[in-house]
Amino acid sequence: MSTRADLRQHGGQISPLVAQSVAKANALAQENGLEHVESLLKEEAPHLLEGRQKQERREGLPELKDTEGKDIVLRFAPNPNGPLSFGHARGVVINGTYAHEHKGTLILRFDDTDTTVKPPMLDAYDIIPKEVEWLLGRPADRIVIASDRIPLYYEHAERMLSEGFGYICQCPAEDFRTFRETKQDCPCRDKSVDLNVEGWNMMLDGTYNPGDAVVRVKTDMELKNPALRDWPALRIQDTEKNPHPRPGIGSKYRVWPLLDFQSAVEDQLQGVTHIVRGKDLMDSTRKQTLLYQHFGWNYPETIYWGRVKVHEWGGFSTSKMRASIENGEYTGWDDPRLPTLQGLKLRGIQPEALRNFWIELGVTQKDISVPLATLFSHNTKGIDDDAPRLSFVRSPVTVSIHGDIPDDIKIPVHPNHDAMGKRIISMRNNQIMIEQEDANNPTYRLKEFADIDEGGQLGSISRSDKRSIIHWVSAESSTEAILTLPLQENIEHIKGRVEHHNYPIGTIVQLERIGYAIIRKDDFLLMHE
């Protein structure tokens, strides 16, 4: 109908006819199979078989626009004021995946241009590249550190002043706020190039103190969006009082670029072709586009994602976490309760699960709230086949069993994979331990062993009825152990007994009827069910 304008006015009559034919065709497919219908079509109307994938589900990430004939370059640009968190993983995964899919370049860029409000953390410069590599399974192609490139930003600032699209503004911040709101030109706006250059030198040489002057990009005070009106590009920081933590940088510079300027210039210098960022930076794109126009550059293709909240975690910021760790609320950046990559890694979350998780969420601009269960589900798929089964009995109750009990019992390590071998359980002292809750039943079946009747009497070896199957340990073949549950607020430790095993620290096991856990030095850390 879309191609036959002449028939459209008769749509009311045609629709039922089409519906009838469709019903017929469907019936035919039902009886003789879809192939039959396809072969009929091939003979009668082959053109109908073409170009009908419009409604098929798109797999993976949306296509990047404007990629033809280009070397694709993307970047992930965190502030190195702490290790990476769950939210950062989105930036790493999405940018990294796009770069990978296009055989392009992923730049890891440290936007470390603030020494006062969000001071960088020296360790982060080493930690973050490793975290990126862990998450992606390969390192970033290039690392750029903004604080190494201040002279380049200065050059561009100077060009901005000399070409007249930037100026030194000496208005107090509040005054400028008023100008911005009322669309008035700031008195500094019309200064001559010479005066601006002079002001610039006074910023650099220490004549001006922080707050005395900034460099602004001349846009237009009449712009509809107030955020874009003559925005600030560089300012002075007191780096004597708040030195940059990197050796060699320290108090070397007083004038520092703001994000919008630094990021814009750096993207151009690095040949970034596509930017994927949070939609909170939409106005940043617009500000930067105005700057690009001044410089005569083309702004990269940009796409945005919305905010993500995890129901179980709520809002965590790097600076908040840093404070909580420093005052002892958490044991460190790798505290399993924290939504850091280190915490997740410690909890046994696989990088592949994180990748699949973020790719599945995609890059929509909606603000979303996701349950951790989705991430866990991805993780389970990755670990179940390799996770040996182990029996862990919480709050154990000892039961003496009697009857014709064998000396040893063999139980598969993994029910789906015989190749993983057997666990051998010694039964020589006739004592088993089961969970308090299971002990309330008069009879039960010990998993992989036998029925137990009242009074601990050994019953049928083969399954004889529908009594519940419980997990258990032999007193002799088990040791005391602790199961640790990382809950939101506190950490709970449960004492119990675990069957003997030789798995090294770090092994992910499945505690039968409990969940997946990772073996640590002194305990089992429960990951998820």
Add this chain to the structure above:
RNA sequence: GCUCGUGUGGUGUAGCCAGGUCCAUCAUAGUGGGUUUUCAUCCCGCCGACCCGGGUUCGAAUCCCGGCACGAGCACCA
């Protein structure tokens, strides 16, 4: 307040740009069943959605207008 953006089942997501088998995809959660000597894994079934109101059109999840809701920006933070 001004500016920008987003609204598809419980939670996410595909479809929207180029309107028509869309009585709307897939996943996750929930639920029922099967396999299994785990409340695991795997398999099968069910459940459940186009924010509201107008308009354009033979036909609207899709285009237009209005409303409502939510979010973000308006930092000398990133």
